Amino acid sequence: MPLQVAILAAGEGKRMRSAQPKVLHRLAGSPMLAHVLRAVRALEPRAICVVYGSGGDQVPSALPGKDLTWARQEKLLGTGDALRCALAHLPKDGVTLALFGDVPLVRTETLTSLVAAVDSDKLAVLTATPGDPSGLGRITRGAAGEVRAIVEEKDASPVQRAIGEINTGVIAAHTERFAQWLARLTNNNAQGEYYLTDVVALAVNDGVTVVAVTTEDATEFQGVNDRVQLAAAERSLQRRAAQALLRDGVTLADPERIDVRGTLHCGKDVTIDINCIFEGTVTLGDAVSIGAQCVLRNVNVGDGSAVAPFSHIEDAEIGGRCRIGPYSRIRPATVLGNEVHIGNFVEVKASTIGARSKANHLAYIGDASVGRDVNVGAGTITCNYDGANKHRTVIEDDVHIGSDTQLIAPVTVRKGATIGAGATISRDVPAGELTISQKKQVVVPGWKRPRKAQS
Ligand code: UD1
Ligand code: MG
16 A cells, blocks of 8 residues: 655744744754654655645755655644645545654654554554643543544543543544545634544544554654753754664763764764764764764764864864874864874864874864875964965975974975974975074073063
8 A cells, every 4th residue: 555644844833932934943953854754754655745834935945855745734724734735735545644743753663553553444543641741632532442532632621631642643544534534624623723633533433443553652752842842852862862872882971961963873882972963974983982072073084093072073084093182173175094193273174184194283284285194293384375265285295394384375395305393385395305494593692671660
């Protein structure tokens, strides 16, 4: 039976108090809606329709995807009306799974079992029994325990409010059935809305079995209606990510103090200290260690490298057995070979640095090609910017650059050259020689320091 998915995401999200539509607020680095999409794409449905409305085209343009169909709900008439909008854009047969854009932590496995429960002709709803059911739709059951209806809290009697089992908002049935039930909805309720949840009572009326699939994992149906719940959902996602890393054999100094805002791949025996942030796609090779308070965005780190605390690395390739930090800043388009050392307060940008080269203290290497076995002395900088254009510096293999050298690009330092400390290099430096550009040291005999006048 072909499967299709409707994601209802037209709501305004008033309680977010934001100019941004609710489903675009970020969780673990991606829009909330992207998490729902990831969970449903894994089901490989034939179509996914997202119902949007508030915030206009912001939502479709933030989440491009060839596999997505967008249905605009002009007026927010309720979740039932929203599903009606989606069905107008989806094939009329097969099974439709409907879920909400603001319940972003639902797992693919749970969705799979819900869809399986539809079977030949059933209505399946995902329910749960959270510690605090307030605000949510309650599941009412008959004498034999069969599901009878979903009652929204605002419409519920005190007895119904005391029910602990709630509707998570995920529901699945045959598309033709949904179409028939949705056509029969009324908005005769406390909120004056067409409730999707009313299809349960209609199904019971039609003699269709309603199956409640339950989830024990409280995070799965954590809805996001305000920023308190957004922060709670973020924590749940981060805990999940940390648990997955631990199970994969990564040592985390504290699983409560790591943030993965994207994808983190780790080899064997990786160690991550506290308060590190991983963004985009980060790959850490075997035996890599990341010190406390590091931020890594779109980085590959080779086997055996160590990044010491407070280092920032972005869009870069780090070779094997490198030593980075503490307090290093590695900026986009940087490629470090094996066994490179980048030390404290060294900034590297758009540069390649060959194997075993070192810049251990207080340097700026920008737009440079640095060879192997080069030593860059403390305080050395590439002057790569003339105020209008960027120029490249080439430093060949086995060069030693004395401390506090300025390399005024474009300039090339040839193989094996040594530059004396304090040089200002504006012309190419020959291979194998010592090049100096120093001011003469002068002694002024008898000079006296000025003193404050005594009053
Ligand atoms: C809904 C359910 C409730 C359930 C709860 C779980 C209904 C009537 N109630 O209540 O049983 O316990 O979710 O979180 O379904 N939306 C639209 N168009 C609309 C209205 C809503 O697209 O006209 C979307 C919203 O963007 C949101 C989702 O539907 O993503 C749910 O709407 P919301 O207003 O948050 O429903 P709840 O009151 O939370
Ligand atoms: Mg909600």
